[in-house]
Amino acid sequence: MNDDPHGGWPGQDPDPARRPQRPTGPPRRPAGPPPGYGQQQGPGRQGPGQAPWQRQGGPQQQPPPPPPRRSQRPPVAPQHEPDLITHHEHNGTVDRGYEEPYEDEQYGPETGENGKPILTPAQRKKRRWRRVRRVLLALFCLFVVIPAIAFVITYFAVDVPSPQAVAATQGQAVTYYYADDTEMGKDVPKGGNRQILTPEQIPDIVKKAVIATEDASFETNSGFDIGGILRAVYNQVTAGKGGGSTISQQYIKVASGDDESSLARKWTELAKSFKMNQTYEKKDIISAYLNIIYFGRGAYGIESAAQAFFGKPAGELNASEAALLAGLIQQPGRSENPKVANERWTVALNRMVQNGFLSAADRANLQFPTPIPQEDKQQAGVVNPFIRDKVKEELAANGITADDYYRGGYKVYTTIDPKAQAAAEQAVAEGMKGQTDENLLNALVAIDPKTGGVKAYYGGPSIVKGPDGKDQKGRDWANTPQNPGSSMKPFDLTAYLQLGKGGINSTFDGSNNRQFGKQTIRNAGPGSSCSAQCTVSEAMQRSANTVFYDMVVNVTKPGPVAQAAKDAGIKPAPEGASELFADNNIALGGGKTAVSPEDMAAAYATFAGDGQRRTRHFVAKVTNSQDEAAYSAPEEAKPAFSDDADKSKQIAGNVTESLKGVIPFSKLKCPNGHECAGKTGTQQHTYRPGEPASAKDSNSQTWMVGYTPSISAAVWVGGDGDKALKGKNGKAIFGSTIAGPIWQKFISLYLNGKPAERFDKVKIIGGGGNDNVPSTQTPPDENEGATETGTPSTGPSAPPSSSRNEEEPPSSSRNPPPSSGENGGGEEGGNGPGREGRGGDNE
Numbered sequence: 001m002n003d004d005p006h007g008g009w010p011g012q013d014p015d016p017a018r019r020p021q022r023p024t025g026p027p028r029r030p031a032g033p034p035p036g037y038g039q040q041q042g043p044g045r046q047g048p049g050q051a052p053w054q055r056q057g058g059p060q061q062q063p064p065p066p067p068p069r070r071s072q073r074p075p076v077a078p079q080h081e082p083d084l085i086t087h088h089e090h091n092g093t094v095d096r097g098y099e100e101p102y103e104d105e106q107y108g109p110e111t112g113e114n115g116k117p118i119l120t121p122a123q124r125k126k127r128r129w130r131r132v133r134r135v136l137l138a139l140f141c142l143f144v145v146i147p148a149i150a151f152v153i154t155y156f157a158v159d160v161p162s163p164q165a166v167a168a169t170q171g172q173a174v175t176y177y178y179a180d181d182t183e184m185g186k187d188v189p190k191g192g193n194r195q196i197l198t199p200e201q202i203p204d205i206v207k208k209a210v211i212a213t214e215d216a217s218f219e220t221n222s223g224f225d226i227g228g229i230l231r232a233v234y235n236q237v238t239a240g241k242g243g244g245s246t247i248s249q250q251y252i253k254v255a256s257g258d259d260e261s262s263l264a265r266k267w268t269e270l271a272k273s274f275k276m277n278q279t280y281e282k283k284d285i286i287s288a289y290l291n292i293i294y295f296g297r298g299a300y301g302i303e304s305a306a307q308a309f310f311g312k313p314a315g316e317l318n319a320s321e322a323a324l325l326a327g328l329i330q331q332p333g334r335s336e337n338p339k340v341a342n343e344r345w346t347v348a349l350n351r352m353v354q355n356g357f358l359s360a361a362d363r364a365n366l367q368f369p370t371p372i373p374q375e376d377k378q379q380a381g382v383v384n385p386f387i388r389d390k391v392k393e394e395l396a397a398n399g400i401t402a403d404d405y406y407r408g409g410y411k412v413y414t415t416i417d418p419k420a421q422a423a424a425e426q427a428v429a430e431g432m433k434g435q436t437d438e439n440l441l442n443a444l445v446a447i448d449p450k451t452g453g454v455k456a457y458y459g460g461p462s463i464v465k466g467p468d469g470k471d472q473k474g475r476d477w478a479n480t481p482q483n484p485g486s487s488m489k490p491f492d493l494t495a496y497l498q499l500g501k502g503g504i505n506s507t508f509d510g511s512n513n514r515q516f517g518k519q520t521i522r523n524a525g526p527g528s529s530c531s532a533q534c535t536v537s538e539a540m541q542r543s544a545n546t547v548f549y550d551m552v553v554n555v556t557k558p559g560p561v562a563q564a565a566k567d568a569g570i571k572p573a574p575e576g577a578s579e580l581f582a583d584n585n586i587a588l589g590g591g592k593t594a595v596s597p598e599d600m601a602a603a604y605a606t607f608a609g610d611g612q613r614r615t616r617h618f619v620a621k622v623t624n625s626q627d628e629a630a631y632s633a634p635e636e637a638k639p640a641f642s643d644d645a646d647k648s649k650q651i652a653g654n655v656t657e658s659l660k661g662v663i664p665f666s667k668l669k670c671p672n673g674h675e676c677a678g679k680t681g682t683q684q685h686t687y688r689p690g691e692p693a694s695a696k697d698s699n700s701q702t703w704m705v706g707y708t709p710s711i712s713a714a715v716w717v718g719g720d721g722d723k724a725l726k727g728k729n730g731k732a733i734f735g736s737t738i739a740g741p742i743w744q745k746f747i748s749l750y751l752n753g754k755p756a757e758r759f760d761k762v763k764i765i766g767g768g769g770n771d772n773v774p775s776t777q778t779p780p781d782e783n784e785g786a787t788e789t790g791t792p793s794t795g796p797s798a799p800p801s802s803s804r805n806e807e808e809p810p811s812s813s814r815n816p817p818p819s820s821g822e823n824g825g826g827e828e829g830g831n832g833p834g835r836e837g838r839g840g841d842n843e
Helices: 100-107 121-157 163-169 204-214 226-238 247-256 263-279 282-292 302-310 319-328 338-354 360-365 385-396 418-431 485-499 536-542 545-556 558-568 584-588 597-608 645-660 693-697 735-751
Strands: 174-177 183-187 294-296 411-414 441-447 454-458 463-465 471-473 514-516 519-521 612-614 619-623 629-632 637-639 677-684 699-708 711-718
Touching: 174 385, 204 247, 204 282, 204 319, 204 338, 247 263, 247 282, 263 282, 282 302, 294 302, 294 319, 302 319, 319 338, 338 360, 385 411, 385 454, 385 619, 418 441, 418 454, 418 735, 441 597, 441 735, 454 735, 485 536, 485 545, 485 558, 485 584, 485 597, 485 645, 485 677, 485 699, 485 735, 514 545, 519 545, 536 545, 536 645, 545 558, 545 584, 558 584, 558 597, 597 612, 597 645, 597 677, 597 699, 597 711, 612 645, 637 645, 645 677, 677 735, 699 735, 711 735
Parallel strands: 174 411
Antiparallel strands: 174 183, 411 619, 441 454, 441 711, 463 471, 514 519, 612 637, 619 629, 677 699, 699 711
């Protein structure tokens, strides 16, 4: 470092007035000798131990006062640098030597009026390009880098199922089989009977026609076409026509069923399309597309379309037919418009020529292919809709939901026995032959007591005439609950036997016109009444209302009766369709209590199955399109009426013993060599002002439910609601007049040729006599009371009969006014006013 030219100390201004003033206050560096004290110094430098303001060899001077500060800058923090003598900040002096640096540090660059620095042209140009670069970088990241990253993430996140799996998820016909593995029919989805073809089964001319018409770049694009997308955007802006979707994109859209017009769906669709093209070969993609696309006429898939339009398999389609089907993909809803069909056919052929798939000469020789009339197209037989609905309901409860039902190409092996189903339909047809009352409806359900499998299911006609005379879907009466009438009495007895206080030989007062509080309960007439010491078994045969009403009201109470019915297999809502209303009316099967024929057959099957309740079911097993097991019915049985299997069997056996005598008493017969048991039931019609006088003695619902050791069957013949029904002779119907013969015919047809069978013997429960089964009562003579039975009129104050005996029609002259007493017989809920105190109008 050079010495001061004016002879002063290094860094010392010779003019004290010009020196910067030292800051006041204590010195910045600590007291004491500076570093290097006592060392040899060069000329003009400070000696050892000297302060900066001391000259060598001269007298010591006081430190000069600090120069005045030119600005109020904050003091500079000491720097940790080597403590050189020339560093004034260490010795409390600041000597800049000239004024310019102060201006540069204090005032900075020149500024304009707005206070911003004034830039040179070069600086402005530099700043402008810097901004442009930043904007371009931001745009690049926004439109290239971020989308690319998002696309990669989406690519790995989306799941693209194989073409075969996607095609299988589309609606396919579900094939139903009988219990003997013969085909019952098909449940065809609304889209038609779709069949999945392999790439080899689809002709090349069909593939080429669709590629040329739908996506000319299919063979070369990666799942999406940038040019097509730009054209689609342009068409959207200019209100033009045409989209930009490739075959791969259309495939994804149809396979997912998502047609929402949103950027998110389009983005996912692009990623899936790209991934599909990276995963599968083009021949697999075009084949999968042809297997799921809609062509019109309810036909999904090329095979279904070939059958629907030309009555031939897809493998036999020619170029002209392939062109028409390819052209219709864009406008399938207008397939029956000749002009549209011809235009689309022309477009397809022209594009086939443009893409080199068809020569111009061959194109000129082709003629428009005339589709077959739509009504003449061949369709596979469909399964009974009532059985189908029950199967779908059962599968949904076991994991194969409605969404999955048409996706698996399922084969459903049902429990329906073709012989039993045919017997049911024949028995109903013969039993209803000659009936003229158009209000008569019917149903029959048969269940195997040993497995719980439904052997026959007839819910009435599946197609009926509507009010306007047009065909409409019929109602499944086998699954429709109705008042069961006296067919409910076996559950009264079951609850009674469960108490352990009596049995079928116990006695009750079976006389007519018994008073229970304010309620008078009547029997139907001489045939349905018995003595004051009437056994329960005899009361069951005669269907004595007074005995069972007494049993429920005074002994078991209504709740246990409802529970016994549930234990046997009746499913009340919401699990099932039936209703078990636990009031006194349940004793005689009236009021709000209503049971479906299906539930009745299942409950009586528990009696036939020795007290073991088995889950009633329609499905034995289900396999998918690869013949892999998808579902199997559980094989389960549990004691119904007691935790002890032997006790449950004893209760069921005692109920069976009481029901054996009902069959001959109702003038019905068991097949030769077979034992059977059962119960009839009747619900009386509520007379309304304005109806003919004959309606006063009419019935609205009738039943016959019975069983053998191998089959339980419930037959219902009644009306839609409370209607006065008449037989073919114009007289009231009963459980034994139409329902009974239908049941007998079915049992006879079904058991024909089967080995004879009898019920297991059980010990009789309870007291009231010996352990022997009481003898069967003699049914009333046909000439005694055949036209006049029921309760004789006892004056204006006497209520009418509260029940019906199946063998004894009521007197047409009987017309007592209804009682105003307590509702004890089941007219509550749905039977209209004036039904109180009628005891349920059961048999």
